[in-house]
Amino acid sequence: MVKKNVVVIASVVIAGAIVATYVLSGSMNMGVEGSGNRQEPVTPIPENSTVVKIVANAGSNSFSPNPAEVKVGETVTWVNDDSGGHTVTSKDGVFDSGMIGKGQSFSFTFDKAGEYQYFCEPHPNMVGTVVVTES
Numbered sequence: 001m002v003k004k005n006v007v008v009i010a011s012v013v014i015a016g017a018i019v020a021t022y023v024l025s026g027s028m029n030m031g032v033e034g035s036g037n038r039q040e041p042v043t044p045i046p047e048n049s050t051v052v053k054i055v056a057n058a059g060s061n062s063f064s065p066n067p068a069e070v071k072v073g074e075t076v077t078w079v080n081d082d083s084g085g086h087t088v089t090s091k092d093g094v095f096d097s098g099m100i101g102k103g104q105s106f107s108f109t110f111d112k113a114g115e116y117q118y119f120c121e122p123h124p125n126m127v128g129t130v131v132v133t134e135s
């Protein structure tokens, strides 16, 4: 009789532990999945492009490097390293990225020499320059 009671108690304890583990891992998985789904897809960066990171909403310190210097025919890829969405919009209408989400990027190839000033549409204080020189 004593032996039987011990087995019953042990079974209840084991079953309880299994249920507890299941509930715990279930909620943990949900947490991981939840944050995973919220992450923006990372856009691939073209080879041989000059990367300019969007680092903050901070005037001319919003982009790094700023100014960016490239040769005619070269590509600049802006990568959004900041937490919010931004655009890379040419002052003269030469290029406009549209909204770039966190971790996403926008690429533009410069075919003419010159100084290209750009800003962020929702945050016009965010300004940058690309200097394109003859190759």
Ligand SMILES: [Cu+2]
Binding pocket: 057, 085, 086, 087, 120, 121, 122, 123, 126
């Ligand atoms: Cu912005």
